[in-house]
Amino acid sequence: MYRYIDNKLYCEDVLLKDIAEIHGTPLYLYSSAIISKRALELKNALADIDDTLIAYSVKVNNNLNILKLMTSFSFGADIISAGELYKYLKAGGDPKKVVFAGVAKSHEEIAYALDSGILMFNAESIPEIIRINEAAAGKNIIAPVGVRINPDVEAGTHAKITTGKKGVKFGISVQNLLASAERLKNLKNINLMGIDVHIGSQILSVEPFIEAYSTVARVISEMRKAGFDIKIADLGGGFGIPYNKKDAPFDFNRYKVEAAPILKSMGTKIILEPGRFLVGESGVLLLRVEYIKEEWGKTFVITNGGMNDYIRYAMYDAYNDFLPLTLRDGFITCDIVGTVCETSDIFAAGRKIPTVKEGDFIALVDAGAYGFSMASRYNARPLAAEVLVDRGKVKLIRRRESLEYLTETDL
Numbered sequence: 121m122y123r124y125i126d127n128k129l130y131c132e133d134v135l136l137k138d139i140a141e142i143h144g145t146p147l148y149l150y151s152s153a154i155i156s157k158r159a160l161e162l163k164n165a166l167a168d169i170d171d172t173l174i175a176y177s178v179k180v181n182n183n184l185n186i187l188k189l190m191t192s193f194s195f196g197a198d199i200i201s202a203g204e205l206y207k208y209l210k211a212g213g214d215p216k217k218v219v220f221a222g223v224a225k226s227h228e229e230i231a232y233a234l235d236s237g238i239l240m241f242n243a244e245s246i247p248e249i250i251r252i253n254e255a256a257a258g259k260n261i262i263a264p265v266g267v268r269i270n271p272d273v274e275a276g277t278h279a280k281i282t283t284g285k286k287g288v289k290f291g292i293s294v295q296n297l298l299a300s301a302e303r304l305k306n307l308k309n310i311n312l313m314g315i316d317v318h319i320g321s322q323i324l325s326v327e328p329f330i331e332a333y334s335t336v337a338r339v340i341s342e343m344r345k346a347g348f349d350i351k352i353a354d355l356g357g358g359f360g361i362p363y364n365k366k367d368a369p370f371d372f373n374r375y376k377v378e379a380a381p382i383l384k385s386m387g388t389k390i391i392l393e394p395g396r397f398l399v400g401e402s403g404v405l406l407l408r409v410e411y412i413k414e415e416w417g418k419t420f421v422i423t424n425g426g427m428n429d430y431i432r433y434a435m436y437d438a439y440n441d442f443l444p445l446t447l448r449d450g451f452i453t454c455d456i457v458g459t460v461c462e463t464s465d466i467f468a469a470g471r472k473i474p475t476v477k478e479g480d481f482i483a484l485v486d487a488g489a490y491g492f493s494m495a496s497r498y499n500a501r502p503l504a505a506e507v508l509v510d511r512g513k514v515k516l517i518r519r520r521e522s523l524e525y526l527t528e529t530d531l
């Protein structure tokens with residue numbers, strides 16, 4: 121949906137240079153057509169399973185308009201905070217399709233989720249399950265609880281986004297869960313009805329999923345033997361996208377063939393919590409080139425964006441491609457950097473891109489996931505604006521913050 125026509129970059133039929141000029145930069149822009157396409161692919165991957173729910177992972181991109189789009193596909197939500205629950209409900213989401221993960225759910229967050237009537241807590245520790253039980257007892261209700269297990273699986277992704285290996289803060293070990301079964305049975309205000317797993321993000325091969333799902337299937341059967349009526353298997357998200365066009369995309373055909381038998385054998389409702397796969401490739405971050413600086417035998421393309429707008433290179437050495445909005449002849453090899461006062465404020469190092477000059481616009485592509493949602497106001501930089509291209513229409517979905525806004529909440 122992003123393509124050059126006569127050396128000018130378009131999203132669907134929209135000329136991106138016009139949008140950059142009208143709304144200013146840094147600017148996030150998303151294509152709803154790409155999100156819809158990915159949503160269909162995911163639905164298709166689960167087509168052979170009877171009872172399924174796709175719970176969009178709200179942390180990935182939580183603009184209300186993106187959430188509304190997700191609810192229009194009948195997707196639920198995987199949330200991590202009261203704020204995400206609030207935004208999803210504001211977008212018209214159904215609380216009965218919400219699963220709530222996170223290692224540090226507070227008393228207030230548990231109460232809010234109980235009052236909202238969510239589908240299931242994904243509890244990450246025994247003390248948390250005890251806290252949920254007490255909160256539900258105080259309200260004289262039964263809380264729906266799933267247990268997030270840590271299957272000790274190598275996800276083959278960046279260490280900082282690996283969540284299903286032993287030794288990290290996420291989930292309960294299988295051993296501890298089974299050993300705690302009797303104790304959990306005595307908690308009268310919970311219905312322990314789900315097993316949950318999420319092994320990490322940006323995973324491009326099918327194997328780690330199959331390994332994790334097999335462990336979930338085993339735990340479900342053990343828990344049933346121990347007397348729990350397990351009705352839901354929540355299998356998390358993690359499906360990667362080819363940021364580097366040399367990488368093969370995630371093979372959903374293979375996934376479908378290999379995962380379906382395991383999923384069916386569980387005899388439960390199946391939930392997936394995808395995020396990046398749905399929105400990652402839909403988005404670009406439009407930047408303006410402020411300066412071209414030659415120093416140390418290198419070329420720095422200095423943009424008006426920063427790690428406050430897009431932190432993924434600084435945090436995970438993440439790879440993104442760059443496309444100038446207007447193509448010039450030739451190429452340069454450069455470091456593409458931002459304005460923030462940190463050496464780690466880089467978007468790419470030693471990268472060959474089509475020639476750019478001062479004042480040009482460039483797009484950091486595949487920026488729809490964990491881009492804006494991880495942005496901050498570091499260096500007193502107002503948050504960027506966001507635009508959605510939806511069936512040929514360009515809609516501003518978040519105003520650019522003003523300088524005045526920066527002092528709004530300081531007392």
Ligand code: LLP
Pocket residue numbers: 177180198221281318320321322323356357358359393394395396397432436489490
């Ligand atoms: N479910 C749970 C419980 C999660 O923690 C996550 C992501 C997801 C689902 C969605 O995963 P996805 O399908 O998007 O891979 N900021 C990092 C990624 C952190 C992932 C956090 N959890 C990045 O920019 O790469």
